[in-house]
Amino acid sequence: xxxxxxxxxxxILAVKDLPTLPxxxxxxxxxxxxxxxxxxxxxxxxxxxxxxxAKVLKMVNSxxxxxxxxxxxxxxxxxxxxxxxxxxxxxxxxxxxxMSQAMVGLWEHSLGCATISKIIAEELGLKDPExxxxxxxxxxxxxxxxxxxxxxxxxxxxxxxxxEDITYLEAEKKVLGFGHDRVNSWLADHWNLxxxxxxxxxxxxxxxxxxxxxxxxxxxxxxxxxxxxLEIGNSGDELLNTLSKKDFVDIGLSxxxxxxxxxxxxxxxxxxxTFIPK
Amino acid sequence: xxxxxxxxxxISPDETIxxxxxxxxxxxxxxxxxxxxxxxxxxxxxxxxxxxxxxxxIEDISYLEMIKLIKGENVYLQIxxxxxxxxxxxxxxxxxxxxxxxxxxxxxxxxxxxEAKIRLELTACKASKFLxxxxxxxxxxxxxxIQKIQKLLDAKRDFALGYVxxxxxxxxxxxxxxxxGDEVLMMTARIIVNTVKEECGAEGFVGHVxxxxxxxxxxxxxxxxxxxxxxxxxxAIIPYFYDxxxxxxxxIISKNRQGKIExxxxxxxxxxxxxxxNGRLKHYGEASQIAVNLKKIAKKSQKSTYIIDRRRNx
Ligand SMILES: [Fe+2]
Ligand SMILES: [Fe+2]
Numbered sequence: 235x236x237x238x239x240x241x242x243x244x245x246i247l248a249v250k251d252l253p254t255l256p257x258x259x260x261x262x263x264x265x266x267x268x269x270x271x272x273x274x275x276x277x278x279x280x281x282x283x284x285x286x287x288a289k290v291l292k293m294v295n296s297x298x299x300x301x302x303x304x305x306x307x308x309x310x311x312x313x314x315x316x317x318x319x320x321x322x323x324x325x326x327x328x329x330x331x332x333m334s335q336a337m338v339g340l341w342e343h344s345l346g347c348a349t350i351s352k353i354i355a356e357e358l359g360l361k362d363p364e365x366x367x368x369x370x371x372x373x374x375x376x377x378x379x380x381x382x383x384x385x386x387x388x389x390x391x392x393x394x395x396x397x398e399d400i401t402y403l404e405a406e407k408k409v410l411g412f413g414h415d416r417v418n419s420w421l422a423d424h425w426n427l428x429x430x431x432x433x434x435x436x437x438x439x440x441x442x443x444x445x446x447x448x449x450x451x452x453x454x455x456x457x458x459x460x461x462x463x464l465e466i467g468n469s470g471d472e473l474l475n476t477l478s479k480k481d482f483v484d485i486g487l488s489x490x491x492x493x494x495x496x497x498x499x500x501x502x503x504x505x506x507x508t509f510i511p512k
Numbered sequence: 513x514x515x516x517x518x519x520x521x522x523i524s525p526d527e528t529i530x531x532x533x534x535x536x537x538x539x540x541x542x543x544x545x546x547x548x549x550x551x552x553x554x555x556x557x558x559x560x561x562x563x564x565x566x567x568x569x570i571e572d573i574s575y576l577e578m579i580k581l582i583k584g585e586n587v588y589l590q591i592x593x594x595x596x597x598x599x600x601x602x603x604x605x606x607x608x609x610x611x612x613x614x615x616x617x618x619x620x621x622x623x624x625x626x627e628a629k630i631r632l633e634l635t636a637c638k639a640s641k642f643l644x645x646x647x648x649x650x651x652x653x654x655x656x657x658i659q660k661i662q663k664l665l666d667a668k669r670d671f672a673l674g675y676v677x678x679x680x681x682x683x684x685x686x687x688x689x690x691x692x693g694d695e696v697l698m699m700t701a702r703i704i705v706n707t708v709k710e711e712c713g714a715e716g717f718v719g720h721v722x723x724x725x726x727x728x729x730x731x732x733x734x735x736x737x738x739x740x741x742x743x744x745x746x747x748a749i750i751p752y753f754y755d756x757x758x759x760x761x762x763x764i765i766s767k768n769r770q771g772k773i774e775x776x777x778x779x780x781x782x783x784x785x786x787x788x789x790n791g792r793l794k795h796y797g798e799a800s801q802i803a804v805n806l807k808k809i810a811k812k813s814q815k816s817t818y819i820i821d822r823r824r825n826x
Contacts, residue, residue, distance in 0.1 A: 250555075251551070251554070273710070293557060293558065296558060298557070298558070298559070298560060298587055299587055299698060299702065300587075300648070300694065300695060300698030300699075301695040301698055304695065304699070304752050304753055305752065306752065309748075310748065310752070313702075313706060313745045313748075313749065314699065314702045314703065314706070315702075316585070316702070316705070316706035316709060316710070317706075317709070317710060318580075318584050318585060318709075319557060319581075322554075322557055323554070323557065325550055325553065325573065326550045326551065326553040326554040326557075327554075328550075
């Protein structure tokens with residue numbers, strides 16, 4: 235088992251080509267060909283796609299640029315990479331051959347979680363809501379990489395979830411010996427992502443285990459839950475985890491604030507979802 | 513970025529070239545072939561190779577665009593690039609000046625293996641001899657900067673010359689160490705380069721005098737926007753180069769020049785700009801002196817500041 239695990243880990247980290255969904259790529263390709271497009275506008279679109287965001291952050295935090303693990307937001311990444319490199323990343327990105335329903339669902343789920351993480355951070359008066367948006371956007375990136383690198387195992391996981399009464403995470407652990415949260419942690423190190431982002435990605439299912447930057451894990455944890463409750467997209471889960479009152483209290487959310495957050499979420503999410511490829 | 517297992521990228525659909533190069537690159541590292549351009553871009557950006565051999569025969573993307581991408585970025589431009597052409601030189605290159613075609617060498621088909629080997633070695637050698645570039649940021653250094661300014665002065669061209677310097681860089685270095693300091697210098701270089709490129713395209717120039725001193729040259733009408741944008745981007749990103757506690761409270765505690773413990777604000781950026789209009793300035797020293805003095809005045813403020821001398825004539 236240990237051997238197989240190491241082998242799978244190796245395969246996951248060997249991921250070279252992270253494809254994204256065709257409509258996203260079309261939209262952004264159009265944008266970079268338009269001379270009047272500003273970096274801010276490009277950042278806004280990239281920030282809606284988990285794969286492109288992961289690629290951009292991986293690039294800017296790579297040792298090539300000389301400041302690994304420092305850059306957490308897409309806006310800053312674009313300022314530092316510049317238009318040429320962004321263009322390079324986009325033209326070298328491919329699309330999923332078959333745009334599977336599962337991938338579209340996960341894409342919506344991630345975008346929903348990003349939006350909600352950001353709203354929570356804003357309502358809590360935190361300094362850099364964008365950082366939380368990125369953490370929410372990338373929180374399930376491990377699932378995408380598993381789907382690309384271990385497609386057969388992924389099928390097995392999905393079947394198991396449908397057959398037995400278990401969560402996606404539990405099914406992953408049964409089939410692979412590890413969950414997407416572990417994969418996230420490996421990827422975060424492999425891609426030199428900043429620590430707050432790594433913590434959110436690694437501990438979004440068990441935020442109490444985070445030793446530092448636990449706010450990131452906790453907020454994404456709550457946002458992930460709200461995304462599932464509102465059925466924005468599909469994370470692959472049929473079951474809903476329970477969320478304790480403690481989870482809310484821990485990040486300083488009163489019921490009054492939560493009500494306000496839900497209002498904003500319902501308002502914003504409509505706008506966000508109009509971007510969804512259909 | 514030096515490692516013992518050097519990679520050489522061959523971007524070409526041509527199998528025969530691979531066989532020729534693989535023979536003598538074997539002892540030096542490994543040759544990786546890409547049949548198309550796009551997959552190669554991703555790899556080059558992530559893990560820059562020791563050399564690129566680019567065939568004009570790639571189909572999925574224009575080879576000129578690829579050259580522009582690689583040679584247009586300070587972090588990649590030092591990778592030697594050899595273009596592989598046919599005897600029949602393509603029109604678009606024929607009409608180009610050598611200065612616009614940013615390659616280090618070229619090879620003609622059919623390839624003569626002995627000649628190719630020598631060319632490869634010479635190119636690798638030349639690339640490592642480009643001494644004027646700043647070793648950290650790879651931006652042009654003093655010799656190039658002086659030449660560039662003097663050339664513009666001699667031609668009586670209008671331009672704006674900016675000197676850029678970081679405030680409290682020394683205390684940051686003292687507290688966090690040199691390698692963290694280098695991170696800040698790399699980040700600052702990227703901000704200046706990208707801002708100048710975005711605002712002025714090919715009309716702009718950025719050099720690295722050394723340490724935390726940089727120079728830029730831009731068209732007169734773009735100078736103010738460039739300054740504003742550099743400051744905005746620098747101020748937004750610099751807090752992320754501090755540890756969480758320092759970032760949170762907005763200052764660091766470090767030793768001052770007398771060795772006493774003191775509070776220092778987060779780093780800021782100071783810019784002094786001098787205009788050369790209607791041939792007002794004659795000599796490089798004159799231009800740089802004015803810009804440096806203005807930068808010193810800008811430095812008096814603890815916040816990021818720019819000062820522009822717009823004088824047209826004495
Ligand atoms: Fe998850
Ligand atoms: Fe999720």
